[in-house]
Amino acid sequence: MTAANTRLADRTDGTDRTHRWGGRRPGGPTTGPPPRPPYREPGKAIVHDDLEKRPTPRSAGAPRLPLSHSRKRLWYLDRIAVAAPVHHVSAATLIEGPLDAGRLASALRDPVSRHELLRSTFDDRGDGPLRTVRATAEVPLRRLDLTGGSASGTDARGVSEPEAELRRVLAEESAGPFALDRGPALRATLVRTGEERHVLLLTAHRIIADRASLTVLEHELACSYAALGGSPVQDLLPLPLPHADRPSLDRPAPDWERETRDEEVAYWKRKLADLPPLDLPLDRTRPRTPTGRATGRGLLLDTRCAEALRQLAREEGVSAWTVSAAAFAVLLARWTGRHDVVFGTPLDRRPPTSARTAFGPYEDLLPLRVDLTGRPSLREAVRRVAHTRDEAERHAGVAFGQLVQLCEQERDVSRHPLCQAVFAVTGERRTGFTAAGLTTSQLTLDDATVPYDLRCTVTDDGDDGDGRGGLGAELRLASDLWVPESADRVASAFRALLTALAETPDRRIAEIPLLSPEDRVRLDAWNATDRPLPEPATVDGLFLACAERAPQALALTDRTGSWTYAQLRGRADRVARNLIAGGVTPDSVVALHMRRSAGLVTGMLGVLLAGGAPLVLDPGHPEERLRSMADDADISAVLSRAEPPAWLHGLGVPVLRLTDAEHDRPVAQGREPEHVRPCPVGPPPRSRSHPLGLAAVVHTSGSTGRPKAVGIPHRAVVRLITATDYVSIGPGDVLLHLGDPAFDITAFEVWGALCNGARVDVLPGDEPLGPDEVLTALRELRPTIVALTGTLFNRVADIDPRAFGGLRHLFVVGEVMDPRRTRAVLHGGAPPERLHNGYGPSENATFSTTHLVDRLPEDAPSVPIGSALTNTTLHVLDQELGPVPIGVTGELYVGGIGVARGYLGRPGRTAERFLPDPFASRPGALMYRTGDLVRRLPDGALDFLGRADQQVKIRGYRIEPGEVEAALLDRDDVRECVVRAVDVAGDRRLVAYVVPGPGRRPSPPELLGGLRDRLPSHMVPGHVVMLDELPTTPSGKIDGRALPGIAEGAGNPPGTDTVPPRTATERALWEIWADALRVRSFGVHDSFFLIGGHSLLASVVRTSVRARLGVTLPLRTLFDVPTLAGLAVEVERAADEAAAAAVSARADDGSEQLDGLVAELERLAESRRAEERAGGSA
Missing domain, CATH: 1.10.1200.10 (ACP-like)
Structure with a gap:
């Protein structure tokens, strides 16, 4: 056990001795009846008009007293979370010398008689929680002896075994529960550790004492101990009126007092309006009842850096507290991605005249809401924090418990109200228990608890001498929410901000790098994905190589027939020659006006062999959309299966019928390839493709409704389907082509097969494709590799979660993977050999990441999207394009050779989304801005958090609709759902569109009621719309534009769907x-x-x-x-x-x-x- 003050946590009582740093003192007015008391030290309360604290004489014979707001909260928390040591406060003193334990036990009686809080009990007899003051009470001295063992050596941390045993005993004694209804709420323990060597531990519940109160108690105990030994002692100072004496709220107050209080209440209502919870990125799901366990990390800045911070404080005329608090505010802003952050700071509400004698829970919390909008510098952040605190302290007469009531926030026992993060600086050292003839010193306790999500405590060693010491800090994070590695990262980021404040205070806060050196190395390693591409690095070149190796292998089938590699090559060659004769040149875009079919595959391959890039125009899409796509791509020719419609002829380019461009007929369905007369195959045409040339043009939806043409180069497709580390495709594999051929999934389904010697089975595109058709294809065609959209996967899994048992690889793509359906497939008895969550925008050739899902915990709210493919880099960046720390939310940018060439015909839009890659060593490299919010998990995988443009803000709360969807999908009576923000008569509301599951159909009030039991009120939709099916796009994704709107007056917001009592x-x-x-x-x-x-x-x-x-x-x-x-x-x-x-x-x-x-x-x-x-x- 180390001596006192070796760690800053032992000194924390919430006060701030800023006079050592120099700086201004904000004060109240100096005139007016009556004047406000002068400003005390920062951290000390202004108590002139605090009805919670201003004492009045108590009426005689009042045995049961009402509780203050803060005490009520502590009482409720004690009842809700039994034996939570987070609400205890302890102090330990090492005593060496001839201690008289019996006299010490007797000395405890005097403080108990002196302070009625030590004789108080707290209970509820039907009229709410009240405090009862007993005439007498006893705090026994519990004695423990650790001298009986002969333990020696050290533990795994290098701590001696006797010291480790002492730490364990002190931790157990500090954490032991209190029976508040029986009292007392104080425990005294004396631990004998050797001959004339003891440790005195005092532990109190925060309902009766704060840390400073234990200093008062130790002093009084020392005086009583000395008096019992016959030593002369100084008289104790008179006590102030008891802490709990409170005036009645209906007692008449002077006009000036009412006006002042009304002003303060109005200020806080304005200041805390629409205050959302602090959304720190968590590693674990927030439990309903926090344990209070914490993981702590300390850091120390050297003298040079600390002195630079002191100099900055002097330059700005602010306190030491302000400078370090500004670093903390910036930390919260950078860690949450918000510019509006709130944190609390401890406030000591002891009466100024009795600070050394007042015993009770005087420590309060002052919330500070800091605005960091407008890209401020660190210096400006210091000024804003100073202004915020000055303003808050001028209105500090309203106790924290009353602020909670004023804000009318929904009660949530899983998080601290208003302030989930707290910043404090160390206060005066406690003197501890002292006595003549004894040598005493304070001990540092292993207090591994925290009542908040995050607490930061700063200590300035310069306060103790010549003002030139170092600066230390401890960050304590709730273990319920974070893994230890996250505590390391938060501490590293806070160090980086303090260092930047010292060295470059005029630098903008968004420019400060927060990644630790170790995490930079990790990111570099995760992005070290470069691999050489196979030769030739073109799609048509790889196909020709497969055709030469195995010309008679089956390459392509659909319901009309089957074709070998040699036959497919022959047909495609003829198409290519016709296109070249029609004027198609390398990098030309050729439109194919066809539905999904074997003929379309032949046509696309022919376009590639001609050096062009295929653009599929599905005849089932609206003509206006198809015409826009053709215009953007600047097509040079059109291939059509049937007679082309008139509008195609009006485009001014050659229009060919596929049947005119090929001359052989397909093999009858079911005939074996060896019985078929080989197609005449001439020498292959000279390759006209290049790895940087266009291999495909696909379209992706635009925010304006106009699709964007994405130009995908050959090397992007080759990197997707060959020499990969996520899937191996070979001659024995069968891939299903069931995706919309106009979209980028074709690159995987079709070219993944034909460039690796495998077979592609094409499901007809002129019929609806639903779960029944997929089930039939899985059963009859027996594919080995399949990719399904999230919607289609869910629907098939609902019907038969064992349907995927024959697959080597199943990819769920295009939408968020549903955890419930995923678990059903994994645990259904016949999962696929490998189940993947695939993610990637069209602008990066189908997949950017994949995640192998071999297990999924029951409480997992989402499925990670995984790690980068080969030749792909992933960058999670902030708004300034700087890397965010691991675990912090940022926007995903993808780089590598999979990035598309841009949007054809849209140079402005291309420049917005395709940016120079500052992390690449390759000249001219681009990275694509996905618009998706993600965060890195500790193992490097990405967790998808939603679209940046789909996050909504309602009543000041930032909401991710996917979290609401996940809660709905957990219900067995919900098959599918989507949540969107909709404007209803000028009011922004959440709307849930729900497709019910089999069986009983749930009502909207039932669904809303279930959500209210699981989610905070701000996340509960205002309306539920029941649908038979969710509308989908041609690619199988949810079509948000086709969802019905909400008319004014239709439905009801939560709370007005009034269902009367039924039982x-x-x-x-x-x-x-x-x-x-x-x-x-x-x-x-x-x-x-x-x-x-x-x-x-x-x-x-x-x-x-x-x-x-x-x-x-x-x-x-x-x-x-x-x-x-x-x-x-x-x-x-x-x-x-x-x-x-x-x-x-x-x-x-x-x-x-x-x-x-x-x-x-x-x-x-x-x-x-x-x-x-x-x-x-x-």
Whole structure:
């Protein structure tokens, strides 16, 4: 165990000794009746008008006292999360010398008598949580002896075994639960570690004390110990009025006081309006009940850097706190991708006149909302933080608990209200327990807890001497949310920001690199994907090589026949010669006006052999769209299967019929290739293709509705299908061509087969392609490699999750992979040999990443999109095109030789999306801006978070619709869904479009009620639209433009889809809620906390449920299931269990008489059974 002050955490009490750094002191007005008290040190509260803290004499004989807002919250948290040590505060002192343990135990009586909080209990007897002050109480001194063992050596961390044992004992004693209803909320432990060597540990619940209070207690304990030993002691200072004495809120107040308080309340309502939670990127799903466990990381800046920060503070006339807090604010902004961040800072509300004697939970929290918009410099960030804090402290009379009430945020026990991140600086060193004849020193405790998502504590060693020491910091992250590697990265980024503040304060905050050197090496390694391409690196060249190696191998089949490689080559050669004769030159674009068929494959191959690039125009698409595509691509010829429509002749280019360009006929279906007369094959034409030349032109949807023509070079396709590390394709493989040939999936389905000696089976394009057709193809054609859109995969998996058992590779592409269907396929008994999640925009030739899905945890909310293909690089960048740290959300940019040449005919749009690649060594390299939000996982794989342009902001909250979709898709009665933001009469609302699953059809109120039980209120859609099918594009993706709109007045936002109570239990609960809330316009799916409920009323409801229904529920039940429908289920389950237990107890003791409680429980249960019988017969 190390001595005191070796770590900054041991010194933290929330105060900020900025006078050592120099700087201005914001003050209140100096005139006016009566004047505001002068500004105390930053971190010390302004208490002139704080109704929570301004004492008045207590009326005599008041045994039970109301709790302040902060105490109520702590009481509720203690009831909800049993034995959470995160709400404890401890202090340890090493005592060497002849300690009299008995005298120390007796000395504890004086502080207990002196401070009524040490004699207080906290309970709820039906009228809400109250505090009871007892006349007497005792805090026993628990004694432990660690001298009996003979342990020696060190543990894995190099800590001696006796010290490790002491640390373990102190941690256990600090974490032990308190019974607040019995008291006391203080524990004293004396641990003997050797001859005349002890450790005194004091642990208190934060409902009665803060860290500074333990210093007060240690001082008083030392005085009492000395007095009992006959030593002269200095008289203790008189106590202030008890901390808990509060004026009644209805007590008349002076006009100036009311006006000041009204002004402060109005300020905070404005300042915290539409305040969203801090969306820090998490490694783990946020649990409903946090454990409070933390992972801490420390850092130390050298003297030179620390002095530069002090100099910056002096230049700006601000405090040390402000400079380091500015670095923290920038850290939050960069880590979340937001310019509007909020964090809390501790505020000591002790009365200035009794700071050394006041015992109680005086530490409060002051929220600071910092605006970092407009690309500010670090220096400007310092100024903005200074202004924000000055302004907040001028309005600090409203306690944090009251701010929570004012903001009317939805209660969420899984996160700290208002402030999920807290910044503090170390305060004065505590003196600890001291006594004559004893040598004492403070000990640093391994306090691995944090009540927030993130807490940063800074200490300035220059405060302790000549002002030239170093600067230290500890960042503590909730272990529930992050893995230890993330703590390392946050600490590294904070160090980088502090260093930048010291060295380049005028640099813009977005320009500061936050990647650690180690992570830079990792990113470089993950992007080291360069591999040589096979020769020739063209699609037609690879096909010709396969045709020469195995001319009689089967290459192509559809419902009309089969063709060998030699036959297909012969037909394609003839098409090529005709096109060349028609004027097609290398890099010319040739349109093929055909549906998906073997003939289309032949035509595309012929275009490639002629040196051109095929552009498929599906006859089923609207003429206007096809004409726009042809115009953009500047086509030089048209191939058509049937008689071309008149508009094609009007394009002014040669129009050929495919049947006129080829002269042989296909083999009859079912005949073997060796029985077929070989097609005459002349010498192959001289290759007219080049790796940089166009291999295809595909179209992708545009935001304006006009499609964009993407020019894909040969090398991009070759890199996709040959010499890859994600799939191996060979002569024994059969690939299904079932995708829309106008899109980039063709490159994988068709050329992946024909460039590797495999066979491609073409499903007819003139018939609808649904799950039944896919199931038939899987069963009859027995392919080995298949790619399906996410929608089609889901539909097939719903019908038969074992249908993919015969596949070597199954790729789910084009849409987010659904975790529920994925698990069904993996665990259905016949999964494919390899299941892949494939991701990639058309602008990077089909796949940029793939992820092999061999397992998926039950709680996994998404499926990663994986790692880069060979010859592909992935860059997760911020708005300044700088790499974001691993785990942080950014926009994905893809580089490498798979990047397309741009949008044909759209130079402006090309320049916007295809940017020079600053990370590439190849001259002229481009990277494509995908518009997709992703983050790196620790293993380098990417997690897809949605489209940047589909994220919506509603009432100040940033919402990813995919998260809402995932919650809906977890239901068995939902087959498909999509969530979009829709403008309804000028109001931006979320709308869920839902296709129900088999069986009973869920109603919109049911779906909304289920979402309210799982998601925060701001993520619950305002409307649910039930559909028979979701509209899809020709490529099989969801067609968002075809979704129906929402008319003004149609449907209802959440909370107005009022469903009345339907059962006896719901009716009884409805009356209880109505009485507690004083409202009657709500339904069974409305959230308790959105119709006026709060934690105190939750306790009232719980008490009423116990009194009226005879059911005792845990307090946290209403937080877990805040709807009346959900609560009714919990009440009925508890009633059934209680009734069964009561019957069992009566059988044991022979009693035949029912008491009133059991009778009421059985009446409720019988009523419910009768309703169920009635419902079943209706």
